């Protein structure tokens with residue numbers, strides 16, 4: 654049985670005070686949210702502690718945006734799995750295209766982070782997707798198959814979420830057509846040992862396109878950037894029809 658997972662990725666937005674204010678607007682909107690869907694907020698490291706306390710007992714799970722592969726050590730600026738698990742984090746984004754593009758993340762380090770997340774009891778959300786140039790060159794399928802092959806070496810597919818995020822659709826308002834997203838996600842599923850992995854779509858998801866996206870049979874959820882910052886808008890996405 655595939656789980657529905659609706660996740661927000663706040664990226665580098667919201668101070669602690671702003672994150673608490675968000676919850677005040679967001680949580681009351683979830684009173685009628687069907688229990689068959691998991692809601693996740695992947696927030697900056699600095700917001701995790703305060704949100705962990707505020708989310709206790711709610712429907713919402715806490716997520717981080719990165720995790721190092723070692724338990725501890727001289728790795729300035731990094732955060733480990735046990736540090737996240739201790740404060741109630743249950744999901745972590747791994748290999749987001751912004752990490753790959755700006756911070757030197759490679760398929761090898763993505764693979765190490767995925768295995769570390771699982772080792773410490775976190776569910777990783779692995780991001781894969783092609784650039785506009787790769788799409789125009791007809792390389793979408795081969796690129797994604799290669800990413801999956803390299804990223805998933807020795808990764809447990811029972812405790813894994815994958816997000817298909819075409820890079821050209823991130824933050825641009827240029828959503829991938831839902832039929833095309835469904836096709837690529839079907840391709841991703843065909844490459845997996847476990848066909849029940851939850852596979853999300855990410856890239857300019859908004860309140861006005863969520864219903865169409867979630868109506869696609871291969872799409873099990875969404876990873877939402879910009880539109881997860883507004884409490885009412887993100888609640889509408891969580892409460893998709």
Ligand SMILES: O=C[C@H](O)COP(=O)(O)O
Pocket residue numbers: 662749818822823824825826855856857858876877878879880
């Ligand atoms: O992780 C989320 C994605 O980067 C999508 O961002 P976006 O919804 O702002 O396009």
